[in-house]
Amino acid sequence: MASTSNDNVPQHMNAPENASDELEPGACHDSILNPTDSFEEFASEMSSSLRETCLTTKSSTISEIQSEILETAEDPKLKAAKSSDDLQTKDGSMSASASNSNLIEENGDDTDDDKDYLQSPELVNKEKHVFILSTAGKPIYSRYGNEDKLAGLCGVIQALVSVIEEQNQDILRFINTKDCKAVFLVKGPLILVAVSKSNESETQLVLQLTYAFNQIVSLLTLTQLNRIFEQRRNYDLRRLLAGAERLIDHLLVFMEKDPAFLLGAVRCLPLPEKARENITNAITTTCHKIRDLVFAIMIAGNQLITLVRMKKYTLHPSDIHLLFNLIRSSESFKTAESWTPICLPKFDATGFLHGHVSYISEDCQACLLLLTVQRDAFTTLSQAKHTIAEKMRRANCLVAINNALNRNEELSTTKPLKHIGIPEIRHFMYKCKSTAQLFSSDPISLDRLQDYRLRHKEGGDIVDKKITKLSDIDYVRNYRKFCNQIHCVATPAKLIFRSSSQDTILSWVTNGFELYVTFDPLMEKDHAIKAVDRLLRWIKKEEERIFIMNAPTF
Amino acid sequence: MIDLRSKINFFFVFNPTFGPKEGDELKRILYFYPNEVSPDARKMQVGLCEAVVKFMSTFSSEPCEALQTQSKRYIFFQPEKNFWMVLVVRIPYTTKALSAVGESQGDIVNPTVMQNLLTSAYKMFKMFRGPFKNIPADDLYGISEQFFTPYISSRHLTNDISDVIPGINYLPLDKNSFFKVVCFVDHLEVTYPDFKCILFLYNDQLLWNGLCTEDMLTLYQYLVQTLLPKxxxxxxxxGVVTAAQRLGRFISPPDGIHVKEDLDKLIKIHVTLEDDTEFKEYYLLIYRTLSATVCFTIDVNTRLELDTVKSVDAFIGPQLSAIASAISEQCSLHALQAAQLASEHKFVYFNRLNLILKSSPPVNKLQISAAIKPEVLSIMSGIHADRQSLGNYGEIIIKTPDEYWITGKCSNDREFYVIIQEKNANLKEIADEVKRVCEAQMKGIFFYPM
Incomplete structure (x- = not known):
């Protein structure tokens, strides 16, 4: 019987912790991902005091890479942004919409109009609103409705934030009623607000707002974003963010459905060890001579197939999530090879990487991203891509990828619960902490997400439907509270076992992993312990397939 | 014991419909604590709260409950339409576990404790002064000042379970002793029809109640938190108990009732009696002998004679003292049994229907017990607040990093919590231990799953 109090894996599969081949399922010594928890980062961010703008970034990773590549030194300084002159296209009519001098006055005048608009069919009864505005109070993004009509509301938000900041020397965090939370995040020149009736905690909502902010940064770079507003406090950022609205829309849906965000981890496409090795080899053998290539990433259906990286550099899961979102949201990548600037905020928020993005072939929906610091490497990378695709085809990798994507019934990872054979387990998700990778019993496939997006387009409304059969997304929704308690800063929990007439949920965190399992209702504790034990052994057995167990470099 | 004044930044009551015009903002503020705060700062705080309430009303039909900033928490309560009470408390803005910061137990007040403080402040106001809306607007400022300032300085918080889950400590009695109490109450009410017995306490333990549940709790809190400690x-x-005290005396009005003028000093309360639907005003008389305390109400329209009161005094005195002695014997017996049963683990039992709160070590407002660790208390209050996620019956077990296991069980309106600190235990062992505690302490009270 597993001792659930131990911080280690159950005893009989757990040799002393330092025995290298007995790590918890999925762990390996070298990780492609930077396993810093978003929760830890969040905590440190939340503790930053008022006056220190948390946006002063450390020295640029990109310029560091560039200076290392001496051969390509002809253009050492990356011109990260468009020249700021571009931004000064005049728009004289813009003036500060909000004066913070008279909060109540403003509130009184504006909310009446706002109320009318907020009660209109396109805005009323939404589960979660997200508003983004500039610190001058100018609307930038609203998840629903037309942000132009929300100028009044934005004025109120701006006034609330600035009154608390200026008169109380404090930072506005959240407001709540019994059924609704409003969460505020001020990041540099932007104010982000989520108003939610979902069961997500304040921390989880702030994390989502941070993602939305990073999505904007990934299009502009932080340097440019800050510069724009330094030059013109009233700048209407929407003019620079054409197309970003769709990306943020998709990101918000993505975050609500996929446990990857909840856990701060990346899901890998389950592949036979050999196939993944072949794909990685195809990339390394082709690319090892391209000196300014920083990352080669292959993904399919929001899952990572492989990631090859320049020595010393790793990617943060949240940057990969943004890449997933970019690929998933852009149909145009499917039709042609593309060359696009991408800023990865955790990697280097100050500059752009240049990305060669393409799908491997017509008959395989795997997408290859080649990220470089070199701005005119398109031809080189395009050639590399074709070589990689060819090598993969010869090594039969495309079949393996397609099998996994189509969830071929013969694969043990397609229906893991059936394969493990513990009927009491209804759903589980597992995160290996050291590598920031996750696996769950029912991966949310791309088309399912698409499906949700369609449903979402029509609504995002709160519906009181009687749930007859839980979908994987409903399970994940149920885990939110548990995740929050586990990661709660002031009063964290190591283990939570909750049993009711609906279900039994166990969540368990150790030094090496996080595990969330839903069982049948009123599950006996000793049965649950045994089941978890078997589950962990299964994951250990399959780890080479469901996780990326090495960290290849060029 | 926590000094409340050091925890509260501000406490204020406002009504935005008073003084709707610009320049009249101060009229909206019915009460503001602390008094030293300048009018401008008062206006600023109240203005902010008004704006927040309005902002949230665009998204939700529920009233605003809280506003949190980096360093403060504003707790909102709207007891009556347009009347808002706001308590502003400092919060530790820590990014580490509470224990890691080295905050001593008394330094952190659980947010639920503060929320309960706000609601009980209103309930107390309503009981002794009546609802805000019944008081003429011009009198409200003075009445609030008179009531809330002493209230804040007299309240003591312990950051213990009884401040997180406000409940009542009942006294379990054998049939015969309880029958004596019932007979006494009936006999009294039959002999003096104007007198209605609404509460009978032994020490801080409840024996008899004649009020609706909510008012019972408020009056109980008034007695055990304010009146009885004094x-x-x-x-x-x-020192030596005087003969008069042994036979009992009125403790409310505070100086007893000796002359006709004392009758004018009677306190009035606004309550709903049990088996009654009407919220009415009554005189409140409180009588105490030894450790027994009895509260009576008399309709305010009754013409009360000094003779009647004197004869009631003579009626109650000897009887009550006899009952009190009998109960006292019972209690010492009971204490012996309890000592044998004593559990090494802390447990708490609460029933929403009758507000019974039972815990080990026993809840005793008159004696301060060792406080629970703030993290543990916070987890318990989380379970209590999120009870509905357990449905009609269910259980939750949470383990903290420092090896505390907190178990919460609930069945219908009953809740049961056990705190166990045990290294290297597993889920099953903890569940078995909880089962043992439950069987030993809660004989006859059914919890499912077992």
Whole structure:
């Protein structure tokens, strides 16, 4: 019987912790991902005091890479942004919409109009609103409705934030009623607000707002974003963010459905060890001579197939999530090879990487991203891509990828619960902490997400439907509270076992992993312990397939 | 014990419909604590709260409950339409576990404790002064000042379970002793029809109640938190108990009832009696003998004669003292049994229907017990607040990094919590231990799953 109090894996599969081949399922010594928890980062961010703008970034990773590549030194300084002159296209009519001098006055005048608009069919009864505005109070993004009509509301938000900041020397965090939370995040020149009736905690909502902010940064770079507003406090950022609205829309849906965000981890496409090795080899053998290539990433259906990286550099899961979102949201990548600037905020928020993005072939929906610091490497990378695709085809990798994507019934990872054979387990998700990778019993496939997006387009409304059969997304929704308690800063929990007439949920965190399992209702504790034990052994057995167990470099 | 004044930044009551015009903002503020705060700062705080309430009303039909900033928490309560009470408390803005920061137990007040403080402040106001809306607007400022300032300085918080889950400590009695109490109450009410017995306490334990559940809790809190501690102090300082005290005396009005003028000093309360639907005003009389305390109400329209009161005094005195002695014997017996049963683990039992709160070590407002660790308390209050996620019956077990296991069980309106600190235990062992505690302490009370 597993001792659930131990911080280690159950005893009989757990040799002393330092025995290298007995790590918890999925762990390996070298990780492609930077396993810093978003929760830890969040905590440190939340503790930053008022006056220190948390946006002063450390020295640029990109310029560091560039200076290392001496051969390509002809253009050492990356011109990260468009020249700021571009931004000064005049728009004289813009003036500060909000004066913070008279909060109540403003509130009184504006909310009446706002109320009318907020009660209109396109805005009323939404589960979660997200508003983004500039610190001058100018609307930038609203998840629903037309942000132009929300100028009044934005004025109120701006006034609330600035009154608390200026008169109380404090930072506005959240407001709540019994059924609704409003969460505020001020990041540099932007104010982000989520108003939610979902069961997500304040921390989880702030994390989502941070993602939305990073999505904007990934299009502009932080340097440019800050510069724009330094030059013109009233700048209407929407003019620079054409197309970003769709990306943020998709990101918000993505975050609500996929446990990857909840856990701060990346899901890998389950592949036979050999196939993944072949794909990685195809990339390394082709690319090892391209000196300014920083990352080669292959993904399919929001899952990572492989990631090859320049020595010393790793990617943060949240940057990969943004890449997933970019690929998933852009149909145009499917039709042609593309060359696009991408800023990865955790990697280097100050500059752009240049990305060669393409799908491997017509008959395989795997997408290859080649990220470089070199701005005119398109031809080189395009050639590399074709070589990689060819090598993969010869090594039969495309079949393996397609099998996994189509969830071929013969694969043990397609229906893991059936394969493990513990009927009491209804759903589980597992995160290996050291590598920031996750696996769950029912991966949310791309088309399912698409499906949700369609449903979402029509609504995002709160519906009181009687749930007859839980979908994987409903399970994940149920885990939110548990995740929050586990990661709660002031009063964290190591283990939570909750049993009711609906279900039994166990969540368990150790030094090496996080595990969330839903069982049948009123599950006996000793049965649950045994089941978890078997589950962990299964994951250990399959780890080479469901996780990326090495960290290849060029 | 926590000094409340050091925890509260501000406490204020406002009504935005008073003084709707610009320049009249101060009229909206019915009460503001602390008094030193300048009018401008008052206006700023109240203005902010008004704006927040309005902002949230665009998204939700529920009233605003809280506003949190980096360093403060504003707790909102709207007891009556347009009347808002706001309590502003400092919060530790820590990014580490509470224990890691080295905050001592008394430094952190659980947010639920503060929320309960706000609601009980209103309930107390309503009981002794009536609802805000019944008081003429011009009188409200003075009445609030008179009531809330002493209230804040007299409230003591312990950051213990009884401040997180406000409940009532009942006294379990054998049939015969309880029958004596019932007979006494009936006999009294039959003999003096104007008198209605609404509460009978032994020490801080409830024996008899004649109020609706909510008012019962408020009056109970008034007695055990405010009135009785003072009385006990007087009794202790008095040294030898005088003959008059042994036979009992009225403790409310505070100086007893000796002459006709004392009748004008009677306190009035606004309550709903049990088996009654009407919220009415009554005189409140409180009588105490030894450790027994009895509260009576008399309709305010009754013409009360000094003779009647004197004869009631003569009626109650000897009877009550006999009952009190009998109960006292019972209690010492009971204490012996309890000592044998004593559980090494802390447990708490609460029933929403009758507000019974039972815990080990026993809840005793008159004696301060060792406080629970703030993290553990916070987890318990989380379970209590999120009870509905367990449905009609269910259980939750949470383990903290420092090896505390907190178990919460609930069945219908009953809740049961056990705190166990045990290294290297597993889920099953903890569940078995909880089962043992439950069987030993809660005989006859059914929890499912077992």
């Amino acid at each position: 009385q006990v102090e007087i009794e202790i300082q008095g």
